Amino acid sequence: MNAIARIQTDDAQPIAGIGHNGGPAPNAFEKAEAEVSKLYEEASLWLDGAKVDSQELADGIANLLNMLRAAEKAADAARTAEKEPHLKAGRAVDAQYKPVLERAKLAADACKKALAPWLQKVEAEKAAAAEAARREADEKRKAAEEAIRSRDAANLEETAAAEALLKEAKKADAAAKKAEKDGAKAGNSTIGRAVSTRTIYRAEVTDARAFARHVWANHAAELNAFLDTLAARLVSAGSRDLPGVTVHTETTVV
Structure with a gap:
């Protein structure tokens, strides 16, 4: 009897009825673990390094592959079903807190907008003072x-x-350095952190060719990684004739 036949024969064994002394029925995880473990052991018998040299052997391994796929699909379905109550509970908690968090964020954003003009004014004054201190130093x-x-x-x-x-x-240099580090702040530092401004830099490419030349000269590794990703996406979408790209053909088992 071959390995696949043994699997099918094992599966055909009757399930113990009520009153059997085999203990409690296995749960979904235990069933999935047992099924995959059984098939894994069978796979270790079939896949011992020997080459597939007959249609019968190829059919047997293909059948085992399909049984493994079915076991994996069943295990994943059991995992999803077991996880769903926890996800549902998490979604319920999120839904409960969502309006509270939204109100807090709305009020916090309003505070920021109200503070922005004042902090920007103070920041400009401190920047001017720091510049003057640096000139003096x-x-x-x-x-x-x-x-x-x-x-x-x-x-x-x-x-x-x-x-x-x-x-x-x-002394003047030390005073200038201190002034340069001094930014606009608001709030009592004993209640959380002081509210301050932050400079954010936003990039906008206005000359793609010039920037591409700069990237090629100074960041070739990152550019090559991006081009590899883009080429892979284009080839996957059906492109076969891309300048500078070699499309390799590989055959995989599905």
Whole structure:
């Protein structure tokens, strides 16, 4: 008796009736696990590395493949059925909280819109102050550097004056750095985080050719990966004559 015949014979065995001492009936997962395990063991007998050299052997393996497909489909259906109550419960929770979350987001968005003009005004003022502080720091640094270059190293008074200018330049630089990091904020920091602004940069390609040349020169790996994906999609959709693309033909078992 071959392996497929053994499977069919095993499947034909009668199921124990009520009163049988075999324990509780297996649940859906146990049934699926048992069926797949049985077929997996059969597959290990058939697929021992030997080549398929007869129609009978090919038919037997094909039949086993179809039985495995059916077992996989049944197991997946059981998984879906077992998971559905949990998904339904999750959807019910989402539905319950959805209006609450939407109201919170609506009010939060209104707060942001109300704060935006004020924070933008304060941000602009702080940016102007930071720019002025940076100019002052740069001027003091240049003055200190010039004083150090032109001083007479043997003149203690000139050296002390140059060192004083250098200290002032360092203080001005520290003040400028602090001002550059200081952004507009609102809110009591003890209640969550302070509300602030954030600069967002949005890209818009206005010259595709120029950008493509830049990408080819500086990001060739990412471009090649994108082109591979695009070529695969086009070939899958039926394209066979694409410039620069070799379409390989492979035969797979379905």
